[in-house]
Amino acid sequence: MSNDDHTILSEGILLRPLAEGDAPALRDAYVRNRSHLRPTEPVRTEEFYTLAGQRERLANQLAAQEAGALFGWVFVDGERIIGTITLSQVVRGPLNGANLGYWVDKEYTGRGLTGAAAAFVVRYANEVLGLHRLEAGTLLDNFASQRVLARTGFTEFGVAPRMLHINGAWRDHKLFQIILNDLPPR
Numbered sequence: 001m002s003n004d005d006h007t008i009l010s011e012g013i014l015l016r017p018l019a020e021g022d023a024p025a026l027r028d029a030y031v032r033n034r035s036h037l038r039p040t041e042p043v044r045t046e047e048f049y050t051l052a053g054q055r056e057r058l059a060n061q062l063a064a065q066e067a068g069a070l071f072g073w074v075f076v077d078g079e080r081i082i083g084t085i086t087l088s089q090v091v092r093g094p095l096n097g098a099n100l101g102y103w104v105d106k107e108y109t110g111r112g113l114t115g116a117a118a119a120f121v122v123r124y125a126n127e128v129l130g131l132h133r134l135e136a137g138t139l140l141d142n143f144a145s146q147r148v149l150a151r152t153g154f155t156e157f158g159v160a161p162r163m164l165h166i167n168g169a170w171r172d173h174k175l176f177q178i179i180l181n182d183l184p185p186r
Helices: 020-032 034-040 051-066 113-127 143-151
Strands: 007-010 013-017 071-077 080-091 097-104 133-139 155-166 169-179
Touching: 007 113, 013 113, 020 034, 020 051, 020 071, 020 080, 051 071, 071 113, 080 113, 097 113, 113 143, 133 143, 133 155, 143 155, 143 169
Parallel strands: 097 133
Antiparallel strands: 007 013, 013 071, 071 080, 080 097, 133 169, 155 169
């Protein structure tokens, strides 16, 4: 069951667009998952885990969304945010593509939520945004994320040495892509 911008992922779990009032729930989600996310994310300042930090981050994301450079959704269980999925670095013109990134709460892993969300966002990128190609990268040992991408139709196309500064060091990433269509750019 879905419409243009949200979908039900499973019983009681909704994927919906980021909203202005999400900062408190995002702060709670990041605080709750701090150690769970540490191995796969950049080193975060203490400010990141505060309400002010999340308000600023959310305001920046919503401004980027308004400009068409980012599209973000949150996984919601009741009033609780349990993850995010984002199309970032949206580039129009000859590239007409974006990067896909996501995470889910430690208590909700292994339930197929990320795969369902990724499938929804891939359809959204194709049918609503008219993008040509999506790219995603994972740490070399992030097999769960690699399975999500493979099940969603992404194919591996290489390794980027020292691509991102993750958990305090430059880390290699496996690169994945999915070609959505061969229509000319909008």
